[in-house]
Amino acid sequence: MLDAPMFDPKDLRNAFGCLPTGVTVVSMIDEAGKPTGVTVGSFTSLSMSPALCLFSLGKAQASARLFKEGVPFVVNVLSTELADLAWQFAKPLEDKCEGVALAETLVQAPRLKDAIAHFACHAHAIHDGGDHIIVVGEILDYDHTEGDALIFYRGQMQAPAPL
Numbered sequence: 001m002l003d004a005p006m007f008d009p010k011d012l013r014n015a016f017g018c019l020p021t022g023v024t025v026v027s028m029i030d031e032a033g034k035p036t037g038v039t040v041g042s043f044t045s046l047s048m049s050p051a052l053c054l055f056s057l058g059k060a061q062a063s064a065r066l067f068k069e070g071v072p073f074v075v076n077v078l079s080t081e082l083a084d085l086a087w088q089f090a091k092p093l094e095d096k097c098e099g100v101a102l103a104e105t106l107v108q109a110p111r112l113k114d115a116i117a118h119f120a121c122h123a124h125a126i127h128d129g130g131d132h133i134i135v136v137g138e139i140l141d142y143d144h145t146e147g148d149a150l151i152f153y154r155g156q157m158q159a160p161a162p163l
């Protein structure tokens with residue numbers, strides 16, 4: 001078997017960054033019962049029936065322990081007006097939800113009121129993905145509204161531009 005090639009991680013990250021992603025905040029309740037969340041660009045749809053979605057999370061991320069335990073969560077799709085929230089949830093803050101408007105959902109996890117789509121999920125499966133875990137969620141409830149999705153492309157927040 002061939003040895004795994006050693007790539008420069010920064011360059012590999014730049015190569016991955018050639019493909020734009022949407023920007024979401026995955027919100028949940030921590031062990032102390034406090035709302036928290038993490039900015040996630042790896043969210044994608046997976047299955048229609050059953051309704052499944054997935055995202056990947058670095059094993060070294062502080063929040064990874066919650067997902068390994070199967071915590072319920074909400075995927076909040078951010079609009080171009082919510083770029084500040086994307087940066088806020090990407091920092092290791094004591095209270096990530098400070099100043100954020102939250103609402104209850106069907107699952108034991110809050111949603112961000114201003115997001116343009118919400119997917120309330122139970123953990124369906126956790127898979128190994130190298131230095132990441134792949135979190136598969138079963139969608140128990142969702143909604144969506146008007147608004148332009150925030151895009152992350154080549155290391156910058158952007159707005160979608162029609163051709």
Ligand SMILES: Cc1cc2nc3c(=O)[nH]c(=O)nc-3n(C[C@H](O)[C@H](O)[C@H](O)COP(=O)(O)O)c2cc1C
Pocket residue numbers: 023037038039040041042043055056057058061062063064086087089090091092152
């Ligand atoms: C636009 C954007 C997308 C991100 N996507 C992911 C992702 O898909 N997976 C991941 O593990 N970290 C991602 N991050 C980094 C995490 O949001 C960041 O490391 C965060 O501090 C982790 O939170 P935690 O320390 O509470 O776990 C992203 C950051 C940004 C700004």
